[in-house]
Amino acid sequence: xxxxxxxxxxxxxxxxxxxxxxxxxxxxxxxxxxxxxxxxxxxxxxxxxxxxxxxxxxxxxxxxxxxxxxxxxxxxxxxxxxxxxxxxxxxxxxxxxxxxxxxxxxxxxxxxxxxxxxxxxxxxxxxxxxxxxxxxxxxxxxxxxxxxxxxxxxxxxxxxxxxxxxxxxxxxxxxxxxxxxxxxxxxxxxxx
Amino acid sequence: xxxxxxxxxxxxxxxxxxxxxxxxxxxxxxxxxxxxxxxxxxxxxxxxxxxxxxxxxxxxxxxxxxxxxxxxxxxxxxxxxxxxxxxxxxxxxxxxxxxxxxxxxxxxxxxxxxxxxxxxxxxxxxxxxxxxxxxxxxxxxxxxxxxxxxxxxxxxxxxxxxxxxxxxxxxxxxxxxxxxxxxxxxxxxxxxxxxxxxxx
Numbered sequence: 001x002x003x004x005x006x007x008x009x010x011x012x013x014x015x016x017x018x019x020x021x022x023x024x025x026x027x028x029x030x031x032x033x034x035x036x037x038x039x040x041x042x043x044x045x046x047x048x049x050x051x052x053x054x055x056x057x058x059x060x061x062x063x064x065x066x067x068x069x070x071x072x073x074x075x076x077x078x079x080x081x082x083x084x085x086x087x088x089x090x091x092x093x094x095x096x097x098x099x100x101x102x103x104x105x106x107x108x109x110x111x112x113x114x115x116x117x118x119x120x121x122x123x124x125x126x127x128x129x130x131x132x133x134x135x136x137x138x139x140x141x142x143x144x145x146x147x148x149x150x151x152x153x154x155x156x157x158x159x160x161x162x163x164x165x166x167x168x169x170x171x172x173x174x175x176x177x178x179x180x181x182x183x184x185x186x187x188x189x190x191x192x
Numbered sequence: 193x194x195x196x197x198x199x200x201x202x203x204x205x206x207x208x209x210x211x212x213x214x215x216x217x218x219x220x221x222x223x224x225x226x227x228x229x230x231x232x233x234x235x236x237x238x239x240x241x242x243x244x245x246x247x248x249x250x251x252x253x254x255x256x257x258x259x260x261x262x263x264x265x266x267x268x269x270x271x272x273x274x275x276x277x278x279x280x281x282x283x284x285x286x287x288x289x290x291x292x293x294x295x296x297x298x299x300x301x302x303x304x305x306x307x308x309x310x311x312x313x314x315x316x317x318x319x320x321x322x323x324x325x326x327x328x329x330x331x332x333x334x335x336x337x338x339x340x341x342x343x344x345x346x347x348x349x350x351x352x353x354x355x356x357x358x359x360x361x362x363x364x365x366x367x368x369x370x371x372x373x374x375x376x377x378x379x380x381x382x383x384x385x386x387x388x389x390x391x392x
Binding site for chain 2: 005006007010011014015018019022025026029030033036037040041043044047048126127135
């Protein structure tokens with residue numbers, strides 16, 4: 001078969017057919033994966049929330065309220081068991097981390113006590129700042145069961161109650177900053 | 193057969209042709225990430241080679257490149273959709289999912305010059321069968337290079353391989369960070385060149 005000539009007509013028709021076939025194929029794959037993608041995202045969110053809150057039986061990913069803080073928004077997910085609210089998961093952040101921004105998920109019990117914390121996103125140095133991640137060290141466990149009203153969320157160097165990570169004071173400060181922001185928003189959200 | 197094996201040593205896209213170095217450096221923090229990236233690229237390469245060798249003769253020369261890019265981009269988008277649906281489950285301790293680890297590098301397969309290079313230099317001039325074999329060969333050669341680089345970096349930097357830890361402690365941290373990618377790749381190319389000189 002001879003190579004097609006590049007005339008205006010043949011080029012327009014070719015490009016039209018190529019893009020038509022591509023978009024049809026993509027539309028088909030999109031339809032096929034739409035539900036699995038949504039499920040995977042929801043499962044991911046609920047899985048993260050499960051790590052920081054007491055056991056729940058609702059879909060906290062879908063029950064959410066927002067509190068504006070520090071030029072951004074903090075999302076609170078409500079964990080319920082039966083008719084009781086057992087805890088809240090706050091998606092909080094700090095822009096003062098060593099690698100720029102840091103995103104945490106903090107679980108609060110209804111009285112404001114921190115249940116557990118988990119790192120969602122970070123760019124801290126491997127081996128130093130990333131000790132805040134639970135799989136690397138137990139550092140972040142010191143916040144568990146503490147109420148920020150009595151437990152001052154500042155590193156000891158700044159007059160608080162938090163043991164900083166060795167050689168990663170900036171990361172530790174950012175972690176406290178994110179927790180403090182979540183706690184303040186939690187109080188504020190309570191009033192509303 | 194020669195079309196298949198050339199991708200591993202003689203025309204290995206990473207170690208010999210130095211093509212597609214951006215994903216090579218960016219996604220080889222661990223062996224598993226490297227393998228996944230290599231396989232995703234192989235899929236795109238095989239499918240685009242197949243379609244371009246099938247329809248290449250019907251595409252006028254002047255709109256050849258845009259048509260190829262549209263075909264390649266479609267397959268890349270499919271891979272991206274499929275991966276976000278099926279590889280987006282985080283690990284038990286909240287480790288990022290495979291899809292999160294590869295991140296922007298999956299959509300970036302579309303600008304990987306290996307894919308367009310094979311379409312232009314091989315698939316548009318050869319038969320369907322040999323284009324398919326070429327796609328598999330080059331793609332798996334790319335995956336092979338990424339797994340080697342990922343394994344070296346993971347082993348030195350983290351003391352583990354495919355996530356299985358067998359050396360306690362932190363390892364040489366620089367190897368899992370960006371500069372380590374350049375260092376490891378440089379040494380691997382050096383070893384590869386030594387090896388090729390002997391066989392050539």
